[in-house]
Amino acid sequence: MLSIIDKYILKRYLATFFVMLLLFIPIGIMANLAEQIGKMIDNEVPFAEIAIYYMNFTLVIGNLLFPIFLFLSVIFFTSKLANNTEIVAILSSGVSYGRFLRPYLIGASIIALIMFFMSMFIVPPASVGYNEFKYKYLKKGKKDRVTTNIFNQLNENDYLYVSSFDPARQIGYNFTMERFNEENTLDFKISAANIRWVDKDSVYRLTSYVKRKLVGNEEVVETKRRLDTIFDFKIDDLTPVSYIAETKNMFELDKFIAAQKRKGASNINSYILVKYKRWALPIAAFILTIIAVAVSSVKRRGGMGVNLAFGIGVAFIYIFFDKVFGTLAEQSGFSPLWAVIIPNVMFGAIAFYLLQNAKR
Incomplete structure (x- = not known):
């Protein structure tokens, strides 16, 4: 059962957090629009697409900055409580510091659940439109995936290679497919000048098709100028877009990572990192809440400004370490799990130390 103090603090906690979201997200939209408006005008982007882009932008960027907004909002309203000596009155009435912290943890639990649900199910669909718009208009000409020397393992027996891939035309050049049997010897090899997905016929079209198959000790060669056939893979599977993991919900991402592991994908760490970061996001809500309360619950000379300055500094340090270890996991053999942990x-x-110090 929540007491009057619990309801009072919890109300201030949630209200300050959502007000901060409402204040800063429009500022982020305006800053982004001011930066990108020239490119949008040059590319004659329809207004409807811009509106949809900024709806997706709000979800993606808002979810990314949730922990920071949470941290600053807790510092802001707790500093006000401390400056008004409300915290002194609460603790002087016999309420322990741990009991005083309870409504903050309840608030952190509510925000953590929102973060979890958004990152797992709401933000991934928004990320599709956000990134497609970005590479179509704002980063026009820049690659959203690896397009040269692509090697892919479909399953235990089939291996694919293309020297280059054009995602706009859905065509791969210098295509090779090799199948090995259970004895790990080559069963057959298919090569073609290019492979193209023909959407209207739902087939793959191979140009300058050559198939070599070993029958006993003899090599059987089959050639055709053009062959329409079916393969058990999608043309985009040759090289997924760099942001593919961000567009998958919780269940889709698990299946995608399992499939990429079977294929021996070289950038598997970046996909696993996205998964672990989603699970770690709610934990960050509790850690940052405790740090914020411990720092701002003591009345200081300089008031709220000192606490906010400290909070912004801690937020930047948190982002710095998160980026450093994330980059290590993506570009080296560093464990994605440890990069998050x-x-x-x-x-x-730090939260534990500051909390013990605040109690004293």
Whole structure:
């Protein structure tokens, strides 16, 4: 049962957080629009597409900055409580510091659930439109995936290779497919000048098709100028877009990662990192809430400004470590799990230290 103090603090916690979202997200939209408006005009982007883009932008960027907004909002309203000596009155009435912290943890639980649901199910569909618009209009000409020297393992027996891939035309050049049997010896090899997906016929079209198959000790060669056939893969599977993991919900991402592991994808760490970061996001809500309360619950000379300055500094340090370990996981053999755990353990230790100090 929530007491009057619990309801009072919880109401201030949630209200300040959502007001901060309402204040800063429009500022982010206006800043982005001011930066990109020239490209949008040059590309004659329809207004409807711009409106949809900024709806997706709000969800993607808002979800990304949720922990920071949460951290600053807790510092803001807790500093006001401390400056008004409300916290002194609460603790002087016999309420322990741990009991005083309870409504904050309840608020963090509510925000953590919202974060979890958004990152797992709401933001991934928005990320599709957000990134497609970005690469279509704002990063026009820039690659959204690897397009040269693409090697892919479809399953335990089939291997694909193309020297280059044109995603706009859905065509791969210098295509090769090799199938190995259970004895790990080559069963057959298919090569073609290019492979193209023909959407209206739902077939793959191979040009300058050559198939070599070993029958006993003899090599059987089959050639055709053009062959329409079916393969058990999608043309985009040759090289998924760089942001593909961000567009998958919780269940789709697990299946996608399992499939990429079977194929031996070289950038599997970046997909796993996205998964772990989603699970770690709600934990960050609790860590940052505890740090914010511990820092701002004591009345200081300089008032709220000192606390906010400290909060912004901690937020930047948190983002810095998150980016550093994320980059290590994506571009080296560093474990994605540890890349997520280490920043949270570091700041968890800071939260524990600050909380013990605040209690004293």
